[in-house]
Amino acid sequence: MEIIVDRKQLLADAEAYVEKYIHENVASEFVYHNFQHTCAVVDAARELADHYEVTSEEKFIIVLAAWFHDTGYAEGWEDHEERSITNAHGYLRDNGVDDTSLFASIAGAIRATRMPQQPTNFIEQIVADADLSHLGDLSYWDRCGRVRQEFALTRDLVMSDQEWIDFELGFMLNHEYHTEAARELFGERKSKHVKQLYKRKKALFPDQTPTNLQELEIAKKQKKQLKKLKRAEVKKTGKDPGFKPGRGVETMYRATYRTHVNLSSMADSKANIMLSVNAIVLSVVVANLATKLDTNTHLVVPTVILVGVCLASLFYAIQATRPKVTEGKSSMEDIKARRSNLLFFGNFYKMPIDDFHYGMMEMIRDEDFLYSSMTRDLYYLGIVLAKKYTFLRICYNIFLFGMIVAVVAFLIAIIYHNANSPIPANTTNLLIPNS
Structure with a gap:
């Protein structure tokens, strides 16, 4: 030992x-x-x-x-x-x-x-x-x-x-x-x-093209080896390594990118609508209603509900449009391992220009790296879109049902207040017959 x-x-x-x-x-x-x-x-x-x-x-x-x-x-x-x-x-x-x-x-x-x-x-x-x-x-x-x-x-x-x-x-x-x-x-x-x-x-x-017998033999050997490598890879992965993406694949990527960009623009537009509407409602409440609550105490609860609905809607609308801060740097190890996506600015804006140039040249030379990066980019675009639309759905649900609750609260408050308000004295005298 x-x-x-x-x-x-x-x-x-x-x-x-x-x-x-x-x-x-x-x-x-x-x-x-x-x-x-x-x-x-x-x-x-x-x-x-x-x-x-x-x-x-x-x-x-x-x-x-x-x-x-x-x-x-x-x-x-x-x-x-x-x-x-x-x-x-x-x-x-x-x-x-x-x-x-x-x-x-x-x-x-x-x-x-x-x-x-x-x-x-x-x-x-x-x-x-x-x-x-x-x-x-x-x-x-x-x-x-x-x-x-x-x-x-x-x-x-x-x-x-x-x-x-x-x-x-x-x-x-x-x-x-x-x-x-x-x-x-x-x-x-x-x-x-x-x-x-x-x-x-x-x-x-x-x-x-071989120029002599020796080069011809070398070329035959290399061709034979390539066929052997291809057969081994097809047998192992079930994919043909000689497959080259055609126009259909390129069109698919182009159309998918365009769809993702359009959906992102639509999400931002919807979020801007909610930001504008809720900002207007809050401005009206603050300017006209809040100053009169001391004499209309029965409207305090409905007003609080309305303000809460607007603030909650604003919160989720802002979440849907708030940009995420990324690291901004991909390591050389990730680039060499073909794990990095240099097509998105958030992954390279802090990188030295030489490292970025090296990574892009590697991507250009390697089709697998290029299409892998595009696929990874589409995936993360989808993740971002899913978050945007999740926040938007919550925002619209809060606004829809919250406004209904706020309006009902206002109606109940007004009706209840009118039902329990004392009748003015001059109105009472009018109701008493002359003796």
């Missing part, structure tokens, strides 16, 4: 050790193989290990290998795995661990990250999949750009846009996750990234 506790402490200390080591020894030109990448690999490794509920010993090997797998970049990218193994073993020895079997397992897990990956056991498969988890993660485009930049800085490998897209497509198509858990966690988004790469390639270079 003590060993488990010690090893847990070793893993806790490894993070600080590796962070300091990478910051002090790995050149800043390695913009991809940095501490951020290491943390992402460790998180993915832990997630995969937890998915399979591995033993504490296996998890220790997996996580420690993930922490140290790129420390060898301190002396360059070539054969960095071997130097990473040496660093991991040195760290363990410095902390009182000298286990040949453990060293061998960690070495195998780190070597499993070498390209092309060739893991030989389950632990190595988990570490290998964790190392390339970004291929199916939300951070893919950022990490992809960093790899391209790192190649240019450290290997003098400068690629054009077409060369880079072809390189990425080749890498993605030749890669397969080794564990079922990784395929479940990252496979779907990885397939989506492959399709987006094809779209970008086609947008940049629409004429993709």
